Amino acid sequence: MSEQGFKDYKLGEEIYRSLDSLGYQQPTEVQSRVIPIALERKDLTVKSHTGSGKTAAYGIPICEMMEWEENRPQALILTPTRELADQVKQDIMNIGKYKRIKATAVYGKQPFYKQKVQLQHRNHVIVGTPGRLIDHIEKQTIDLEQIKFLVIDEADEMLKMGFIEHVEKIIRELPQDRMTMLFSATLPKDVENLCHKYMNHPLDIEVKTEARTTSQIEHAIYSVKDENKLGLLRDVTILENPDSCMIFCRTQIRVEVVHKELSKHGYPCGRIHGGMEQDDRTKVMNAFKQGEFRYLIATDVAARGIDIENISLVLNYDFPQENESYVHRTGRTGRAGNSGTAISFATPTEEKFVANVERYTGFEIPKRNNPSKEAVARNLPAFEAKIMKRRTAKKDRSPRSNQEVLKLYFNGGKKKKIRAVDFVGTIAKIDGVSADDIGIITIEDTASYVDILNGKGRLVLDKMKDTTIKGKLLKVHEANRK
Numbered sequence: 001m002s003e004q005g006f007k008d009y010k011l012g013e014e015i016y017r018s019l020d021s022l023g024y025q026q027p028t029e030v031q032s033r034v035i036p037i038a039l040e041r042k043d044l045t046v047k048s049h050t051g052s053g054k055t056a057a058y059g060i061p062i063c064e065m066m067e068w069e070e071n072r073p074q075a076l077i078l079t080p081t082r083e084l085a086d087q088v089k090q091d092i093m094n095i096g097k098y099k100r101i102k103a104t105a106v107y108g109k110q111p112f113y114k115q116k117v118q119l120q121h122r123n124h125v126i127v128g129t130p131g132r133l134i135d136h137i138e139k140q141t142i143d144l145e146q147i148k149f150l151v152i153d154e155a156d157e158m159l160k161m162g163f164i165e166h167v168e169k170i171i172r173e174l175p176q177d178r179m180t181m182l183f184s185a186t187l188p189k190d191v192e193n194l195c196h197k198y199m200n201h202p203l204d205i206e207v208k209t210e211a212r213t214t215s216q217i218e219h220a221i222y223s224v225k226d227e228n229k230l231g232l233l234r235d236v237t238i239l240e241n242p243d244s245c246m247i248f249c250r251t252q253i254r255v256e257v258v259h260k261e262l263s264k265h266g267y268p269c270g271r272i273h274g275g276m277e278q279d280d281r282t283k284v285m286n287a288f289k290q291g292e293f294r295y296l297i298a299t300d301v302a303a304r305g306i307d308i309e310n311i312s313l314v315l316n317y318d319f320p321q322e323n324e325s326y327v328h329r330t331g332r333t334g335r336a337g338n339s340g341t342a343i344s345f346a347t348p349t350e351e352k353f354v355a356n357v358e359r360y361t362g363f364e365i366p367k368r369n370n371p372s373k374e375a376v377a378r379n380l381p382a383f384e385a386k387i388m389k390r391r392t393a394k395k396d397r398s399p400r401s402n403q404e405v406l407k408l409y410f411n412g413g414k415k416k417k418i419r420a421v422d423f424v425g426t427i428a429k430i431d432g433v434s435a436d437d438i439g440i441i442t443i444e445d446t447a448s449y450v451d452i453l454n455g456k457g458r459l460v461l462d463k464m465k466d467t468t469i470k471g472k473l474l475k476v477h478e479a480n481r482k
């Protein structure tokens with residue numbers, strides 16, 4: 001960890017305010033190495049494990065360098081999964097909150113027309129999966145002509161999912177005069193070729209995985225036959241009695257089987273996999289983040305893009321067949337300096353995958369004997385007491401001021417030639433209100449939405465009922481009012 005703090009970087013006051021509200025105290029290693037170089041607008045390739053803080057490593061400089069007055073998108077961030085796209089979008093908007101940075105996420109299994117409308121609004125940053133971005137490019141529903149910053153996040157996962165050709169196609173649509181940052185847990189040959197082909201003398205940064213993998217996470221493995229896994233799962237969770245646990249399965253069917261078994265035994269649990277509708281996946285993920293249930297059973301689709309504090313146990317019900325998946329799955333615990341436990345089940349046919357992971361990580365995963373009946377019986381009362389205990393909501397990592405935001409609706413927009421700057425100029429003149437109290441502004445054809453921060457919403461709502469914008473008196477009310 002660097003001795004430098006965020007105050008040592010050349011950032012604007014709005015970014016410092018948002019970092020403070022997010023509880024960012026000290027840069028992680030990847031942040032301390034990336035941010036100063038990124039602020040110089042130099043191309044970068046960054047080899048860094050999951051959970052290292054890389055989203056903020058590129059999100060902070062991008063938000064700092066963003067020109068709020070520019071109506072067209074200035075940054076494009078490519079992600080392999082929908083979950084990660086949503087997570088990155090939220091992180092960007094949190095970091096850029098006081099600068100009023102607007103980000104939108106586009107990905108598959110969401111209505112195309114809805115995204116088309118969103119892309120017509122002012123957006124500073126677009127986050128998306130390659131397949132859906134290609135759809136928008138081909139249908140000419142996305143504006144990439146002013147893109148100055150490109151981020152390729154989790155490039156190795158893009159390669160694994162077959163997106164690398166899509167990524168190249170997207171890059172060819174972008175202005176050549178841009179800054180590019182590529183992040184990857186590993187750098188396979190195809191990813192390296194991508195760097196050399198489309199980046200301008202990139203600086204290479206590598207943040208080592210080994211120290212974190214061995215020191216902050218306790219790893220263990222149980223040998224078990226497949227038909228005995230459900231029984232072992234019950235015994236191990238009783239022994240570990242985690243506050244928050246993720247259980248990874250190889251297939252959607254396995255997720256359903258495990259979820260049904262744990263639910264039958266009274267576990268507070270949810271599930272997530274690629275066969276579910278995106279809205280349902282998002283609801284489950286948000287509920288888990290808020291601590292509404294203790295156990296989340298998931299396929300690898302959920303291993304990326306989850307930023308949840310204090311997951312105490314990750315359990316590989318099915319041992320991952322790829323080395324990177326082991327690192328990404330187990331990286332859900334032991335985040336941000338906390339300790340955690342990663343337990344894996346391995347059948348005899350999976351021993352070769354275990355050996356591959358051990359070579360890859362550089363250490364042997366300690367083997368454990370199956371829990372004794374006595375140990376399980378001894379721990380059962382404490383386990384059942386925790387199961388019955390009412391869950392308390394987890395700390396929300398979004399800015400504290402989010403609790404004090406009021407979104408206002410105005411019945412005028414582009415057709416009345418109203419711009420975001422008109423709202424800022426008018427609202428900031430209200431006594432007791434400044435530009436710092438104005439958040440995201442969205443201008444549509446016949447309506448506009450303005451976030452008012454810091455508990456000033458009621459004051460602004462009251463005053464704007466009698467205040468004109470560009471000589472027009474607009475109707476105004478809370479945006480969520482029916």
